Amino acid sequence: MISDVKHVVLVLSGKGGVGKSTVAVQLALALTHGGNYKGKDSAVIWRGPKKNAMIRQFLTDVNWGELDYLIVDTPPGTSDEHISVVECLKEFRNPDGAVLVTTPQALSIGDVRREITFCRKGNINILGVVENMSGYVCPHCSDCTNIFSTGGGESLAKYANIKFLGRIPIDTQLGECTDDGIDFIHNFKNSETAQRFDSLAKNLFNE
Amino acid sequence: MEVPPEHCPGVESADAGKADACAGCPNRGICSSGDLQTGPDPKVAEIAAKLMNVKHIVLVMSGKGGVGKSTVSSLLARYLATDKTVNVGLLDVDICGPSIPKTMGVEGEEVHQSMSGWSPIYVSDNLSVMSCGFLLSSADDAVIWRGPKKNTIIKQFLADVDWDRLDYLVVDTPPGTSDEHLSLVSYLKQCSNLRGVIIVTTPQEIALMDVRKQIDFCRRVGLNVLGVVENMTAFLCPNCHKESTIFKPSVDGMNQLLEKGIPLLGRIPLDPMIGKACDEAIDVFENNKDSKTITAFEAIGHHLVKVLNDLNHE
Numbered sequence A: 001m002i003s004d005v006k007h008v009v010l011v012l013s014g015k016g017g018v019g020k021s022t023v024a025v026q027l028a029l030a031l032t033h034g035g036n037y038k039g040k041d042s043a044v045i046w047r048g049p050k051k052n053a054m055i056r057q058f059l060t061d062v063n064w065g066e067l068d069y070l071i072v073d074t075p076p077g078t079s080d081e082h083i084s085v086v087e088c089l090k091e092f093r094n095p096d097g098a099v100l101v102t103t104p105q106a107l108s109i110g111d112v113r114r115e116i117t118f119c120r121k122g123n124i125n126i127l128g129v130v131e132n133m134s135g136y137v138c139p140h141c142s143d144c145t146n147i148f149s150t151g152g153g154e155s156l157a158k159y160a161n162i163k164f165l166g167r168i169p170i171d172t173q174l175g176e177c178t179d180d181g182i183d184f185i186h187n188f189k190n191s192e193t194a195q196r197f198d199s200l201a202k203n204l205f206n207e
Numbered sequence B: 001m002e003v004p005p006e007h008c009p010g011v012e013s014a015d016a017g018k019a020d021a022c023a024g025c026p027n028r029g030i031c032s033s034g035d036l037q038t039g040p041d042p043k044v045a046e047i048a049a050k051l052m053n054v055k056h057i058v059l060v061m062s063g064k065g066g067v068g069k070s071t072v073s074s075l076l077a078r079y080l081a082t083d084k085t086v087n088v089g090l091l092d093v094d095i096c097g098p099s100i101p102k103t104m105g106v107e108g109e110e111v112h113q114s115m116s117g118w119s120p121i122y123v124s125d126n127l128s129v130m131s132c133g134f135l136l137s138s139a140d141d142a143v144i145w146r147g148p149k150k151n152t153i154i155k156q157f158l159a160d161v162d163w164d165r166l167d168y169l170v171v172d173t174p175p176g177t178s179d180e181h182l183s184l185v186s187y188l189k190q191c192s193n194l195r196g197v198i199i200v201t202t203p204q205e206i207a208l209m210d211v212r213k214q215i216d217f218c219r220r221v222g223l224n225v226l227g228v229v230e231n232m233t234a235f236l237c238p239n240c241h242k243e244s245t246i247f248k249p250s251v252d253g254m255n256q257l258l259e260k261g262i263p264l265l266g267r268i269p270l271d272p273m274i275g276k277a278c279d280e281a282i283d284v285f286e287n288n289k290d291s292k293t294i295t296a297f298e299a300i301g302h303h304l305v306k307v308l309n310d311l312n313h314e
Helices: A020-031 A048-061 A080-092 A106-121 A152-160 A172-180 A192-205 B028-032 B042-053 B069-080 B147-160 B179-187 B205-221 B251-259 B272-280 B292-313
Strands: A007-012 A069-073 A097-102 A126-131 A164-167 B054-061 B088-092 B112-114 B117-119 B121-124 B127-131 B166-172 B194-201 B225-230 B264-267
Touching: A007 A020, A007 A080, A007 A106, A020 A069, A020 A097, A020 A172, A020 A192, A048 A080, A048 B147, A097 A106, A097 A152, A106 A126, A106 A152, A106 B272, A126 A152, A126 A192, A152 A164, A164 A192, A172 B205, B042 B054, B042 B147, B042 B179, B054 B069, B054 B292, B069 B088, B069 B127, B069 B166, B069 B194, B069 B272, B069 B292, B117 B147, B147 B179, B179 B205, B194 B205, B194 B292, B205 B225, B205 B251, B225 B292, B251 B264, B264 B292
Parallel strands: A007 A069, A007 A097, A097 A126, A126 A164, B054 B166, B054 B194, B088 B127, B088 B166, B194 B225, B225 B264
Antiparallel strands: B112 B117, B121 B127
């Protein structure tokens, strides 16, 4: 039962493609080990109510066994899926909180500010913000370029008075592992990126 | 508390609001009213009449978020508007994450209502914009709405904005294949000037997987796919000027699309200048016209204009 899970963490972001699923998966891997990713080519064309029913079923009917951590990955935005997850979870237990994912761009920060408002209105504790895609080191000259700007996540954390959990650089290897369903943290545990995820997971539950 | 039933038949179903599972569902009323069905809604004809003065309506979609829909929509609108003899409108139907006000430099503007409808915000003489972002009172305001409420605002955006005469109406959408997309399709279904969809993707398999879903969606709802724009293709280091691949391209994935007859409209390199231009609402066709990235985009725009004109003459 979901009420027996020790920690429930939501991974949220107002914007798409900032790395919610990547962060959710790597966070899960850093906390334990496991994880799988599957997909098909046919579109799921559902309107809100049907998606809400599916979410309810996921939360009530999946037999997780004994869990220490349940990481809930969400789509971008502040709509049906988010309202449903929060409402449904609250019947059983409050989530520990939400991890917000952003890129450093102003465009993304704007969407995440709206997500913070969503959390505050829904009484969801914000565990902190992760700045993903923060800098890219050129494999030819080792020069670091901030493709999507820099520092946006940290200044958002300051502005909204929430914890800054850390920065994850753009890492080609991480992207490839995500594409191929490979356990990045295990296979590249000595990499800078894996270590950042490790400290991010540690930061999450340390005051 | 709104708790949908476990065996919800889905709102498009003929049983919507009428199935056994619907008893006690808070959405039962709206589902059984038929408002969400694709059935005859008087607004559909009204929208077609309202948008009759638009030559080409083009939707920009992607299955995955953050691949550059708003970037491509904004660049396309700005590119089209470089021809001062045409009028361009840009409609943002991403209700929960409106990005267009920022990319076009019109954040914080307020929409005014006149006798003939909502006046769009003018970026320049021949480029106007409408977005849900203009209806929010602060940058921290969140739109926490379920589907039916989002549909209502989309309907209003289509029926009530006073665009005047437009050569192009570019419609930016949120990621996915859900309420907003279904609403657009059903509300625009009598618009013979709806030319089709541009699908934006990044090169890697995880994004192309979503493109295939999006194409399946278009096929199922009868939308023409104009082509695919691949964004964030390769990174050109500003220091050593050498290229590197950040998002590993799925050659098989792209070939599959081409085999299906989906044209590749072009590729946009991963260039920090583009991200900066979006954050700071810079008109790149004015300020960065010598950049390779902009040349690449101009080729896409040029190609698209040709495709649209050919469709118009068919």
